[in-house]
Amino acid sequence: MSEPHRFLFITCQLGAEQAVKGEVARRLPQFRFAFSRPGFLTFKLPENHALPDDFDPNLTFARTLGFSLGKAVGESLEQRAKSVWEVFGDRPVRAVHVWDRDRAVPGEHDFEPSITPEAIQVHEAICRHCPLPIAEKLGRVAEAPTRLGRYVLDCVLVEPDQWWIGTHRVKSVSSRWPGGIMSLTLPPTAVSRAWLKMEEALRWSRLPITPGARCVEIGSAPGGASQALLDRGVIVTGIDPAEMHPTVMGHPNFTHIRRRVTQVPRREFRKTRWLTADMNVAPNYTLDAVEAIVTFPSVNVRGMLLTLKLADWRLADSIPELLVRIREWGFNLTRARQLAHNRQEFCVAALKKPFRRKPPYDRGLGRK
Secondary structure (H helix, E strand, C coil), X not given: CCCCCCEEEEECCCCCHHHHHHHHHHHCCCCEEEEEECCEEEEECCCCCCCCCCCXXXXXXXXXXXXXXXXXXXXCHHXXXXXXXXXXXXXXXXXXXXXXXXXXXXXXXXXXXXXXXXXXXXXXXXXXXXXXXXXXXXXXXXXXCCCCCCEEEEEEEEECCEEEEEEXXXXXXXXXXXXXXXXXXXXXXXXXXXXXXXXXXXXXXXXXXXXXXXXXXXXXCCCHHHHHHHCCCCXXXXXXXXXXXXXXXXXXXXXXXCCCHHHCXXXXXXXXXXXEEECCCCHHHHHHHHHHHHCCCCCCCCEEEEEEECCCHHHHHHHHHHHHHHHCXXXXXXXXXXXXXXXXXXXXXXXXXXXXXXXXXXXXXXXX
16 A cells, blocks of 8 residues: 655746745645755645645645655666656556646746656656556646546656656646646747736636627737637727737727726726736736726626736735735635746636535636
């Protein structure tokens, strides 16, 4: 039988390590920091813990997490791949996730988090050495998401020759993907990488934004995020004093209000049901602007995607208070996550949803 789990591993964006440590200290004070490299941390679990296999404390800056089992050793790729199964033992498994820790900050030096060719090669080697009869099923697409409820073997390439092995059970949207990294490619027609941030936010949150819905985007220039919304058939009003890209301006479902949001009359928002914001200001300034809109008597915004900037990582400590403030506006389903394509910032998804006595299982916003 497998031994009880002793350590938790977390992968995160480069630079977010202190934010992760602070969040763990606040939310899980009985966990003890053990080891770290940029973008990778482990914590010792409390003695005699009874954490479930799908344990997920919904940490904002944990891109992915699981139970750490140790390192695979060997002089060659094949030897390490064989060692993976020795470390993993007889634990249940239905999928293999392999990914590299980040080598740079997203958006810098043309780096975007992804499943690299090296990770795919390691994935193939691990599946090739699988001693189980399901080896053929494990060896399918390395970047593919895994179904909810399934057990996963995790392999983090901390260094090319240093593989950390772990396990988790898929519970949330982000935990379905290797490394919590959705398989996204910036389209050649995208006017900025904001397309990646918006597309990931839409897939992660699963907000029920349908074609024909009306959305206001605050801080829309030059238009990458607007493109992601327009691609889904959404009617978008962009608010920004800066110029929009001609490609976006020429779209029949896009309207540009070239003003600061504080200068826009509230009547412009009466038909708005969805609101997004990505402003280069401190979080509370963004929330001040949003609050003035969503709390106006004739405005009925159903849901929001807000990107909040962290000029200083210490601002991460204020996230619980920021979420409380948003909930006070009536958005009872609220979740924060630093998306894989975010930079020094995080995304908040918020939705107004009537409470039911026995709410159905929510695979969208109710899950990280």
